[in-house]
Amino acid sequence: MTLMGTLQAVILVLVAAGALAVARARDRVRQVLLLSGYGMLLAVLFFTFQAPDVTLSELAVGSVALPLILLLAIFKVDKARDADKARDADQARRGRR
Amino acid sequence: MVAWILAVGLHGIVTSRDLIHQIICLVVVQSSTYVLLLGVGYVTGGVAPYFYDISQRAKAVDPVVQALTLTDIVVEAAVTALLLSFAVQAHKRFGTLDPHELVEFRG
Amino acid sequence: MSQRQRLILFSVAMAGLAACFGWAASGLPGFGNYPGPYGPVILHDAVAQTRATGVVSAVNFDYRGFDTLGEEFILFTAAAGLSVVLRRLRGEREREPDREPETDNSNKPGTSAAVKVPALLFTGPTVLIGWWLASHAQANPSGGFQGGVTLASALALVYLAGEFIAFRRLSPVMLTDAVEAAGAGGFAVIGLIALAMGLPYLDNFVPLGTIPGSVSSGGTIPLISFFVGLEVAAAFTLIIGEFLEQTLLIRRGLWITSRSSWSPGSSPSACMGS
Numbered sequence: 001m002t003l004m005g006t007l008q009a010v011i012l013v014l015v016a017a018g019a020l021a022v023a024r025a026r027d028r029v030r031q032v033l034l035l036s037g038y039g040m041l042l043a044v045l046f047f048t049f050q051a052p053d054v055t056l057s058e059l060a061v062g063s064v065a066l067p068l069i070l071l072l073a074i075f076k077v078d079k080a081r082d083a084d085k086a087r088d089a090d091q092a093r094r095g096r097r
Numbered sequence: 098m099v100a101w102i103l104a105v106g107l108h109g110i111v112t113s114r115d116l117i118h119q120i121i122c123l124v125v126v127q128s129s130t131y132v133l134l135l136g137v138g139y140v141t142g143g144v145a146p147y148f149y150d151i152s153q154r155a156k157a158v159d160p161v162v163q164a165l166t167l168t169d170i171v172v173e174a175a176v177t178a179l180l181l182s183f184a185v186q187a188h189k190r191f192g193t194l195d196p197h198e199l200v201e202f203r204g
Numbered sequence: 205m206s207q208r209q210r211l212i213l214f215s216v217a218m219a220g221l222a223a224c225f226g227w228a229a230s231g232l233p234g235f236g237n238y239p240g241p242y243g244p245v246i247l248h249d250a251v252a253q254t255r256a257t258g259v260v261s262a263v264n265f266d267y268r269g270f271d272t273l274g275e276e277f278i279l280f281t282a283a284a285g286l287s288v289v290l291r292r293l294r295g296e297r298e299r300e301p302d303r304e305p306e307t308d309n310s311n312k313p314g315t316s317a318a319v320k321v322p323a324l325l326f327t328g329p330t331v332l333i334g335w336w337l338a339s340h341a342q343a344n345p346s347g348g349f350q351g352g353v354t355l356a357s358a359l360a361l362v363y364l365a366g367e368f369i370a371f372r373r374l375s376p377v378m379l380t381d382a383v384e385a386a387g388a389g390g391f392a393v394i395g396l397i398a399l400a401m402g403l404p405y406l407d408n409f410v411p412l413g414t415i416p417g418s419v420s421s422g423g424t425i426p427l428i429s430f431f432v433g434l435e436v437a438a439a440f441t442l443i444i445g446e447f448l449e450q451t452l453l454i455r456r457g458l459w460i461t462s463r464s465s466w467s468p469g470s471s472p473s474a475c476m477g478s
Contacts, residue, residue: 005141012098015102015132016098016101016102019101019102019105019106019125019128019129020105022109022121022122022125023105023106023108023109023122023125024109026118028115028117028118031118031121032121035121035124035125038125038128042128042131042132045132045135046131046135046166049135049136049138049139049158050139050143050144050145050146050157050158051135051145051158051163051166051260052145052147053145053163053164053167053258053260053261053346053347053350054131054135054163054166054167054170056337056346056350057166057167057170057171057349057350057353058131058170060350060353060354060357061170061171061173061174061353062124062128062170064353064357065174065353065356065357065440065444066124066174066177068357068360068444069174069177069178069181069443069444069447070117070120070121070177070181072444072447072448072450073117073181073182073184073185073447073450074117076185076447076450077117077184077185077188077194100222100225100229103225104218104222107214107218108214111210111211111214112211136235137232137233138243139235141235146247146258146259146260147257147258147259147260148251148257148259157247157259158243159242159243159247160243160246160247160250160259160260160262160263161242161243161246161263161268162243163260163263164260164263164264164268167260167264167347167349168264168271168272168275168349170349171275171279171349171353171436172275172278172279174353174440175278175279175282175283175439176278176282178282178283178286178443179282179285179286179289181447182285182286182289182290182446182447183289185290185447185450186289186290
């Protein structure tokens with residue numbers, strides 16, 4: 001097996017493990033960070049597949065832009081829940097009085 | 098290999114109880130298509146299809162599937178963003194990201 | 205449907221999919237020897253026909269230009285749909301009765317210098333790289349898609365370094381919308397110009413240049429790439445901006461709800477007194 005073939009095999013295994021890790025993670029923020037790393041692994045894989053064009057695209061989209069959007073959405077959802085909790089707690093406290 | 102990524106992602110979507118988790122699993126499922134396309138187009142010993150400083154007769158990998166993958170990635174990002182906005186809106190309306198609870202609000 | 209039923213249904217569907225997948229995969233060529241009909245033809249003719257050394261870009265913006273146009277409009281539609289969905293949300297928030305005009309920033313920790321300095325340092329180079337990527341599609345492994353996303357992430361760096369205000373000042377919604385429309389429209393108009401010249405839609409009508417891979421080579425390829433870059437950059441800026449706005453509104457909303465829960469009826473001290 002050539003050097004390139006070995007490299008491709010190794011990175012394919014890493015990508016497979018990465019996909020499993022992303023899909024299994026339960027904590028949202030951890031999952032997004034794993035996704036970012038997975039995007040970078042994919043970019044390396046595409047590079048060994050002789051596709052520099054796709055590599056650049058995957059780097060920019062998969063490991064920067066998408067995680068950023070996801071993080072913003074998660075932050076927004078978590079904050080909303082905190083706000084709801086605070087309001088519920090307030091109402092409960094006022095109800096008791 | 099492609100089947101593995103696809104299966105892992107699909108399993109994640111089906112067993113998940115969180116819309117954002119499902120969206121991320123969908124991203125994983127989509128990534129299997131990139132690996133498939135590029136894997137199909139790869140030619141052993143081929144170079145990247147850029148003839149800026151190499152001979153035009155050099156053996157190169159297939160540019161058509163690479164172009165397909167390129168657009169695939171951008172579409173994926175757009176679709177994910179749109180889905181996320183739906184998830185955020187659903188959370189705003191119903192206060193939950195669990196699809197099982199969302200079913201109750203039908204109609 | 206219970207979780208258990210769902211899993212059973214999933215395994216049945218998955219078995220069917222696996223069978224089809226295995227059948228399809230058995231018909232695939234072996235890894236590393238692709239006999240596809242189009243690749244070799246394009247590899248053989250692309251440089252001579254388009255004077256572009258980046259064959260992937262040539263495929264994307266010339267041979268398959270119509271497809272890319274449709275794909276660009278997917279992005280355009282997604283960004284438009286996203287802003288419709290999220291902006292209606294914002295309207296709801298703004299009907300909040302006792303809304304304070306200014307947020308209380310005093311207790312919010314500022315960005316640390318360890319984040320701020322590198323972010324500011326990298327903003328300029330990132331813009332440059334994005335611009336370069338978007339405008340050299342015909343020669344190098346680059347193009348409007350990569351360049352556009354890179355430009356948008358440069359703006360995100362500005363947010364990281366400073367504040368939302370700076371982000372908004374650099375990318376006002378009106379401007380982003382206009383640039384996005386210009387990007388999408390420019391692509392379509394290039395196709396229409398070809399039509400007006402009596403050529404097929406999106407035909408490559410600009411002189412191709414003589415030196416393959418130089419800046420002025422490739423005919424419409426760099427032009428289309430540039431418009432795609434505009435469109436992608438604007439769309440991503442719009443998307444990131446909308447989500448950022450949401451986040452900030454919630455931050456503000458948290459503060460309002462914690463205040464307004466006291467305000468109806470009586471003041472905190474009266475509450476305590478009773």
